[in-house]
Amino acid sequence: MRNYFSSDFKLGILGGGQLGKMMLYETRKFDIHTHVLDPSPEAPCRISCNYFEQGDLMDYDTVINFGRKVDVLTFEIEGVNTDALRQLEKEGIKTWPSADTLDKIQNKAIQKKFYKEKDIPTAEFEIFDNKEELLIAVEKGTLSLPFVWKSATGGYDGKGVAVIKTREDLDQITKGECIAESLVPFKNELAVIVARNPSGEIRTYPVVEMEFHPTANQVEYVICPARIEEKVAENARKLAEKVSEAFNHVGLLAVEMFQTENDEILVNEVAPRPHNSGHYSIEASFTNQFEQQVRAILDLPLGNTESKVGGIMVNLVGDKDYEGEVVYENIEKILRMDGVTPHIYGKKLTRPFRKMGHVTIVNKDLAEARRVAEEVKNSIKVISK
Amino acid sequence: MRNYFSSDFKLGILGGGQLGKMMLYETRKFDIHTHVLDPSPEAPCRISCNYFEQGDLMDYDTVINFGRKVDVLTFEIEGVNTDALRQLEKEGIKTWPSADTLDKIQNKAIQKKFYKEKDIPTAEFEIFDNKEELLIAVEKGTLSLPFVWKSATGGYDGKGVAVIKTREDLDQITKGECIAESLVPFKNELAVIVARNPSGEIRTYPVVEMEFHPTANQVEYVICPARIEEKVAENARKLAEKVSEAFNHVGLLAVEMFQTENDEILVNEVAPRPHNSGHYSIEASFTNQFEQQVRAILDLPLGNTESKVGGIMVNLVGDKDYEGEVVYENIEKILRMDGVTPHIYGKKLTRPFRKMGHVTIVNKDLAEARRVAEEVKNSIKVISK
Numbered sequence: 001m002r003n004y005f006s007s008d009f010k011l012g013i014l015g016g017g018q019l020g021k022m023m024l025y026e027t028r029k030f031d032i033h034t035h036v037l038d039p040s041p042e043a044p045c046r047i048s049c050n051y052f053e054q055g056d057l058m059d060y061d062t063v064i065n066f067g068r069k070v071d072v073l074t075f076e077i078e079g080v081n082t083d084a085l086r087q088l089e090k091e092g093i094k095t096w097p098s099a100d101t102l103d104k105i106q107n108k109a110i111q112k113k114f115y116k117e118k119d120i121p122t123a124e125f126e127i128f129d130n131k132e133e134l135l136i137a138v139e140k141g142t143l144s145l146p147f148v149w150k151s152a153t154g155g156y157d158g159k160g161v162a163v164i165k166t167r168e169d170l171d172q173i174t175k176g177e178c179i180a181e182s183l184v185p186f187k188n189e190l191a192v193i194v195a196r197n198p199s200g201e202i203r204t205y206p207v208v209e210m211e212f213h214p215t216a217n218q219v220e221y222v223i224c225p226a227r228i229e230e231k232v233a234e235n236a237r238k239l240a241e242k243v244s245e246a247f248n249h250v251g252l253l254a255v256e257m258f259q260t261e262n263d264e265i266l267v268n269e270v271a272p273r274p275h276n277s278g279h280y281s282i283e284a285s286f287t288n289q290f291e292q293q294v295r296a297i298l299d300l301p302l303g304n305t306e307s308k309v310g311g312i313m314v315n316l317v318g319d320k321d322y323e324g325e326v327v328y329e330n331i332e333k334i335l336r337m338d339g340v341t342p343h344i345y346g347k348k349l350t351r352p353f354r355k356m357g358h359v360t361i362v363n364k365d366l367a368e369a370r371r372v373a374e375e376v377k378n379s380i381k382v383i384s385k
Numbered sequence: 386m387r388n389y390f391s392s393d394f395k396l397g398i399l400g401g402g403q404l405g406k407m408m409l410y411e412t413r414k415f416d417i418h419t420h421v422l423d424p425s426p427e428a429p430c431r432i433s434c435n436y437f438e439q440g441d442l443m444d445y446d447t448v449i450n451f452g453r454k455v456d457v458l459t460f461e462i463e464g465v466n467t468d469a470l471r472q473l474e475k476e477g478i479k480t481w482p483s484a485d486t487l488d489k490i491q492n493k494a495i496q497k498k499f500y501k502e503k504d505i506p507t508a509e510f511e512i513f514d515n516k517e518e519l520l521i522a523v524e525k526g527t528l529s530l531p532f533v534w535k536s537a538t539g540g541y542d543g544k545g546v547a548v549i550k551t552r553e554d555l556d557q558i559t560k561g562e563c564i565a566e567s568l569v570p571f572k573n574e575l576a577v578i579v580a581r582n583p584s585g586e587i588r589t590y591p592v593v594e595m596e597f598h599p600t601a602n603q604v605e606y607v608i609c610p611a612r613i614e615e616k617v618a619e620n621a622r623k624l625a626e627k628v629s630e631a632f633n634h635v636g637l638l639a640v641e642m643f644q645t646e647n648d649e650i651l652v653n654e655v656a657p658r659p660h661n662s663g664h665y666s667i668e669a670s671f672t673n674q675f676e677q678q679v680r681a682i683l684d685l686p687l688g689n690t691e692s693k694v695g696g697i698m699v700n701l702v703g704d705k706d707y708e709g710e711v712v713y714e715n716i717e718k719i720l721r722m723d724g725v726t727p728h729i730y731g732k733k734l735t736r737p738f739r740k741m742g743h744v745t746i747v748n749k750d751l752a753e754a755r756r757v758a759e760e761v762k763n764s765i766k767v768i769s770k
Contacts, residue, residue: 005713005729025410028433031729048413048433286724286747301721308693308747328390336686339671344390344416362671362693 002071004298006031011298012070014057015077016043018345018355019274019290022282023076024048026291032298037066044346060084067093074251074297076273078106096198096250096297097272104247105272109152109179115267118246121239122267123148123258124182131175138170143180152177184266186258189219190226191277192240193289194253195305197296202244204237205285205305208277221373222313223366224280228259236265243267252293254278276315276358283341283360284311309339310366312373316342316357316382318350324384326350328357333379337372339363342380349384356382387456389683391416396683397455399442400462401428403730403740404659404675407667408461409433411676417683422451429731445469452478459636459682461658463491481583481635481682482657489632490657494537494564500652503631506624507652508533508643509567516560523555528565537562569651571643574604575611576662577625579638580677583684587629588677589622590670590690593662606758607698608751609665613644621650628652637678639663661700661743668726668745669696694724695751697758701727701742701767703735709769711735713742718764722757724748727765734769741767 002009011027013020016038024045027034036049039056046052051069055062057077063084067073073088073095085099104114115122126143128134137143145167151160151174162172163183189210196202209226210219226233240255247253247270254275256268278289287295287303295302318326325348334340339362347356359376363369387394396412398405401423409430412419421434424441431437436454440447442462448469452458458473458480470484489499500507511528513519522528530552536545536559547557548568574595581587594611595604611618625640632638632655639660641653663674672680672688680687703711710733719725724747732741744761748754 003712005716005727006711006731006733021413024433025413028406028410028731029726029728031731047435048409050432291726295720300717303720304723308749326391327388331390332685335680335688338689341414341676342390343414346391346413346416348391364693 002298004030004032004300007033009033010035010070010072011294012037012067012073013045013049014063014066014073014075014080016040016045016049016052017076018044018343018357019076020045021048021345022279022343023274023290023293026288026294029291030294032294035066035070037062042348057081064088067095072096072297074293075102078102078272082106094297097253098248098250101247101249101272105270107152107177108150108155108269109177111269112179112181114246118242120243120246120267121264123184125179127152127177127179129177131173131178134173134178134180135170137180146183148181148183149173150179150181152179184258184260186260186266187263188226188228188259189268190228190236190257190259190265191222191275192236192255192257193275193278193281194240194244194249194255195292195296195302196244196249196251196253197302198250198299201302202241203292203302203305204240205278205281205289206307207233207236208280210277220314220377221370222277222280223370224284224307224311225366227366229263232259232263232265239265239267243270247272251296252278252289276313279343279358280311280313280360280362282343283339283362284309309362309364310369312361312366312369314359314361314373314377315355316344316359316380318352318354318356318382320352322382322384323351324349326356327383327385329381329383330379334359334376337361337375339369340372340376350382387683389415389417389685392418394418395420395455395457396679397422397452397458398430398434399448399451399458399460399465401425401430401434401437402461403429403742404461405430406433406730407664407728408659408675408678411673411679414676415679417679420451420455422447427733442466449473452480457481457682459678460487463487463657467491479682482638483633483635486632486634486657490655492537492562493535493540493654494562496654497564497566499631503627505628505631505652506649508569510564512537512562512564514562516558516563519558519563519565520555522565531568533566533568534558535564535566537564569643569645571645571651572648573611573613573644574653575613575621575642575644575650576607576660577621577640577642578660578663578666578674579625579629579634579640580681580687580690581629581634581636581638582681582687583635586687587626588687588690589625590663590666590674591692592618592621593665595662605699605762606755607662607665608755609669609692609696610751612751614648617644617648617650624650624652628655632657636681637663637674661698664728664743665696665698665745665747667728668724668747669694694747694749695754697746697751697754699744699746699758699762700740701729701744701765703737703739703741703767705737707767707769708736709734711741712768712770714766714768715764719744719761722746722760724754725757725761735767
């Protein structure tokens with residue numbers, strides 16, 4: 001086997017944000033040599049990688065030249081130039097996940113068609129080449145309100161997605177290719193992270209549950225394990241495995257799902273990388289998702305995905321009323337709470353709703369963790385000087 | 386309170402070895418700005434600190450100039466210039482642990498006298514200014530064999546310590562100040578890590594047990610929790626607390642102890658920093674020792690010291706028959722075992738018995754962890770190309 005540990009082997013990472021930063025804790029732990037490419041000179045990955053390069057992830061030549069310096073190439077964000085990845089694969093540089101998988105995922109229309117082909121249950125949908133076609137369908141009545149609009153490309157953190165209930169809601173739709181998805185009434189939003197290595201070894205993490213704010217339509221807590229029936233959890237993990245194998249995926253795949261009112265599981269969408277819904281694993285799991293990603297893409301044996309303790313994750317987003325140099329108000333207060341670990345991503349400036357960090361709450365008793373999580377949520381505030 | 390998180394606050398660390406490297410995972414997690422001073426250009430801390438300086442930790446001016454650039458100064462190794470620390474304290478730079486504590490600990494003769502003063506149980510001892518005086522005492526018969534010889538200064542990783550059973554054994558004794566300690570027959574070697582912050586908040590970690598090789602006199606496993614009676618464990622934790630308070634210590638203090646055949650607890654020696662006996666905490670504890678050290682020296686609330694799961698640590702030392710560029714033989718094999726995490730410190734060259742890393746084995750069932758730990762020990766080998 002290739003020797004990765006304290007050797008001259010080089011792992012390249014496209015993207016130097018918080019996901020890359022957390023992956024670097026693991027490459028440092030294993031003393032694996034890393035190169036990182038990111039457009040920002042203040043990327044959180046800048047320190048603690050062995051070599052940092054500033055550059056555009058969508059620029060063919062930049063990615064090619066960066067990739068040729070490494071032995072295995074991966075990414076922490078989907079927005080990378082897949083033509084460059086494909087060329088690097090031709091040149092014998094292992095790129096995991098593959099350009100082929102990424103192409104299928106980058107475009108939501110292609111992703112949805114892929115699910116149909118592979119008999120993967122997903123909400124009914126219709127594809128439109130542009131906004132005009134969609135509006136015509138609404139006029140004709142072949143597409144009836146309400147529905148969920150999703151831009152085929154460029155959607156991220158709630159952008160490029162909207163629930164269309166009224167004609168007025170149609171105004172916010174952007175021009176390009178999109179899908180209209182039927183609105184499924186669901187009990188729960190669930191997610192399962194699947195790890196798969198090139199040898200085909202596959203493991204799923206326990207099902208996590210997104211708990212939403214009672215009124216505001218916003219995830220407040222990611223809870224592991226999900227408070228659902230064992231049978232439903234089994235089905236969700238089986239389905240996630242099926243999705244990973246359908247993509248012939250290598251690395252982590254985060255599969256977001258709906259549990260419908262009659263306990264059907266529908267795949268919503270996937271992310272081919274470590275995922276926000278897996279952050280709890282750093283403190284709660286035997287093998288956290290970032291170490292698992294390193295194991296998977298290097299074709300090392302996969303680690304135990306089960307949990308040591310119950311885990312809950314709360315995102316730290318910039319307060320809506322503040323912009324400027326960040327201050328984490330009451331962080332000492334939450335450090336006093338049991339089993340609480342803040343992760344500060346290292347972004348110097350806060351903006352309304354910007355992802356600045358997250359907090360993990362662990363406890364042998366999940367209900368107690370949930371209670372503490374609420375205290376955390378009510379205490380800490382991301383403001384500016 | 387001072388704002389440490391994504392702020393202009395600067396933490397200085399004297400020493401850039403593996404203990405510093407593991408502490409930097411925590412400063413990165415909290416986005417605390419760090420400066421590191423180390424004599425080696427290849428120090429494991431070099432990357433992932435914000436600013437690295439190469440220099441001599443025992444040189445007064447080097448330490449002064451480094452220290453003046455930071456707000457709080459700490460160390461990951463005892464061998465630093467305490468006169469410089471004392472001067473920096475005068476200048477208002479917080480140095481934790483204090484120069485005063487470090488002076489008492491750097492010299493084992495002073496350390497032992499301190500225990501006597503403070504009624505801290507420790508093995509009987511006699512102090513000698515030099516080797517000659519000790520030899521005279523042996524001649525006169527006022528000092529009788531067997532005894533444990535310890536050099537007052539410079540002892541490290543078994544160096545500067547010897548059990549003197551015969552006249553021949555006296556040859557290995559070095560010239561300088563030393564102590565002769567009575568040989569205590571003990572059941573167990575135990576250790577307790579105590580954390581204390583400037584506000585006086587104090588917490589002890591569970592007692593760990595050093596399991597020795599049946600024949601070779603060498604620690605094979607550090608086991609948490611120690612397999613001893615609850616009452617004995619309580620006494621050990623109480624005694625460790627007393628030691629920390631006696632030193633008026635700030636930061637972590639690792640207290641190594643003997644459990645005598647009649648269940649007395651005697652203090653052997655202490656280390657005023659994160660310690661090998663606490664490495665298990667990264668995977669097993671709610672708050673690992675490195676995060677706890679950061680919390681303690683910054684006067685943040687201390688974290689929960691209890692364990693999520695049972696933990697066992699095995700040191701990775703260079704095989705006695707190899708010297709050169711390191712190779713970790715069978716590391717994939719141990720990655721296949723349940724709950725196993727290797728930590729590779731990043732030293733490029735191995736030497737016989739050099740500390741190259743460690744492996745943590747965690748499991749909800751400590752006996753199972755112990756079984757896996759033995760498999761790990763029998764599988765992995767630190768060799769050279």
